[in-house]
Amino acid sequence: MASFWHDVSLIVLVLLLIGVSNSKASHSQLDVNHKKPIQTFRPYNIAHRGSNGELPEETAAAYLRAIEEGADFIETDILASKDGHLICFHDVTLDATTNVANHTEFADRKRTYEVQGENVTGWFIVDFTLKELKSLRVKQRLSFRDQRYNGKYQIITFEEYILIALYADRIVGIYPEIKNPIFINQHVKWSGGKNFEDKFVEMLLKYGYKGEYMSENWLKQPLFIQSFAPTSLIYISNMTNSPKLFLIDDTTIPTQDTNQSYYEITSNSYLTFIRNYVIGIGPWKDTIVPPNPKDNCLGQPTDLVARAHALNLQVHPYTFRNENQYLHFDFHQDPYSEYEYWLNEIGVDGLFTDFTGSLHKYQQWTTPYQKEKNPEALLREIANMLKNDGY
Numbered sequence: 001m002a003s004f005w006h007d008v009s010l011i012v013l014v015l016l017l018i019g020v021s022n023s024k025a026s027h028s029q030l031d032v033n034h035k036k037p038i039q040t041f042r043p044y045n046i047a048h049r050g051s052n053g054e055l056p057e058e059t060a061a062a063y064l065r066a067i068e069e070g071a072d073f074i075e076t077d078i079l080a081s082k083d084g085h086l087i088c089f090h091d092v093t094l095d096a097t098t099n100v101a102n103h104t105e106f107a108d109r110k111r112t113y114e115v116q117g118e119n120v121t122g123w124f125i126v127d128f129t130l131k132e133l134k135s136l137r138v139k140q141r142l143s144f145r146d147q148r149y150n151g152k153y154q155i156i157t158f159e160e161y162i163l164i165a166l167y168a169d170r171i172v173g174i175y176p177e178i179k180n181p182i183f184i185n186q187h188v189k190w191s192g193g194k195n196f197e198d199k200f201v202e203m204l205l206k207y208g209y210k211g212e213y214m215s216e217n218w219l220k221q222p223l224f225i226q227s228f229a230p231t232s233l234i235y236i237s238n239m240t241n242s243p244k245l246f247l248i249d250d251t252t253i254p255t256q257d258t259n260q261s262y263y264e265i266t267s268n269s270y271l272t273f274i275r276n277y278v279i280g281i282g283p284w285k286d287t288i289v290p291p292n293p294k295d296n297c298l299g300q301p302t303d304l305v306a307r308a309h310a311l312n313l314q315v316h317p318y319t320f321r322n323e324n325q326y327l328h329f330d331f332h333q334d335p336y337s338e339y340e341y342w343l344n345e346i347g348v349d350g351l352f353t354d355f356t357g358s359l360h361k362y363q364q365w366t367t368p369y370q371k372e373k374n375p376e377a378l379l380r381e382i383a384n385m386l387k388n389d390g391y
């Protein structure tokens with residue numbers, strides 16, 4: 001298995017290199033008109049950092065596995081290198097998920113910086129060039145997950161991630177996060193006075209990502225932009241009309257940019273305001289249905305989903321994980337029971353999962369793809385076909 005995935009990642013790398021060196025031509029080769037469309041009739045399966053329950057997070061291998069397992073969207077966190085390249089990585093430090101500690105040439109690169117009001121010590125992404133980051137290898141974050149792939153895969157760029165989605169043999173959406181924008185804009189500078197958010201949107205536009213939710217363009221290249229920072233979402237709102245989603249942290253954590261409390265940003269008046277900029281919210285699931293810390297059983301659901309839906313906002317909670325230590329006891333140690341509860345009782349519109357394959361199987365058993373063609377989709381295909389034949 002290990003060598004199989006290694007080979008797959010090499011093939012992808014070759015495809016990526018062809019794509020990057022000849023990006024105009026590759027666009028027509030992508031031919032989205034003949035790909036299986038993204039499903040839009042049931043809640044979205046969002047592959048959190050790829051299939052990171054199985055493979056080291058945010059690597060090409062984790063994204064390929066997620067696509068193979070049925071993800072509607074592959075999810076990623078965007079940060080920036082010292083030389084201004086946008087890269088896919090979750091933490092601002094490299095310590096937890098790479099082998100940076102074993103690279104003696106970087107021993108003197110350790111720093112302490114303030115990140116969201118806390119002093120953090122480690123090897124910071126913003127102190128490494130892309131070339132240096134590419135010399136590292138990614139490892140599994142959690143000790144109880146499969147360690148066999150540690151040291152095999154590189155960190156990938158935002159551009160490589162986009163190409164992985166575009167080269168999939170069916171339409172697969174992307175779901176990138178503008179991660180730690182305050183910190184990134186403090187530490188990384190771009191020419192022409194551009195900031196992190198400008199570079200982020202530029203990359204999406206370069207690859208043709210545009211259009212409102214469910215528009216023809218969106219269906220060809222589905223995208224949700226996510227951020228915990230409302231200022232970034234508002235800032236980019238007149239640069240791109242792609243759908244945006246406002247992430248909401250735990251009840252104890254204020255927003256990193258506007259220092260607003262959980263209670264303030266989940267109030268009806270704030271949701272009514274932010275609805276001008278976003279089509280949905282992404283809360284941590286334990287704030288929607290708070291568990292009892294004493295017995296690990298679910299308490300009463302809050303009214304957040306109902307209030308968001310009343311304002312026509314989608315709700316995509318995070319993060320669903322199969323392992324026992326993450327499953328509340330109500331679910332009988334069965335991740336399918338948890339999906340059943342969130343999909344049928346709470347009624348959410350998408351789920352961030354570490355195990356895309358499990359969610360996909362559950363959804364295929366309970367709400368399979370329609371066998372009949374949807375008439376509108378068929379007419380769209382016919383229209384595209386006629387257009388391509390020069391009529």
Ligand SMILES: *[C@@H]1O[C@H](CO)[C@@H](O)[C@H](O)[C@H]1NC(C)=O
Nearest residue numbers: 098099100101102103150151
């Ligand atoms: C990396 O360093 C750690 C200690 O910092 C050590 O335990 C580990 O064996 C090293 N790994 C490799 C591949 O050298």
Ligand SMILES: *[C@@H]1O[C@H](CO)[C@@H](O)[C@H](O)[C@H]1NC(C)=O
Nearest residue numbers: 112113114116117118119120
């Ligand atoms: C971080 O460390 C610096 C230098 O020691 C100190 O001045 C600052 O108050 C610390 N910040 C926090 C949030 O602890």
Ligand SMILES: *[C@@H]1O[C@H](CO)[C@@H](O)[C@H](O)[C@H]1NC(C)=O
Nearest residue numbers: 201234235236237238239240
């Ligand atoms: C976005 O709007 C702001 C103020 O509303 C304006 O200053 C800025 O130039 C606009 N940007 C674009 C790309 O239209």
Ligand SMILES: *[C@@H]1O[C@H](CO)[C@@H](O)[C@H](O)[C@H]1NC(C)=O
Nearest residue numbers: 116117254255258259260261
């Ligand atoms: C954020 O808000 C809290 C509560 O109002 C306040 O105590 C804290 O000083 C604020 N932090 C900053 C950095 O403004």
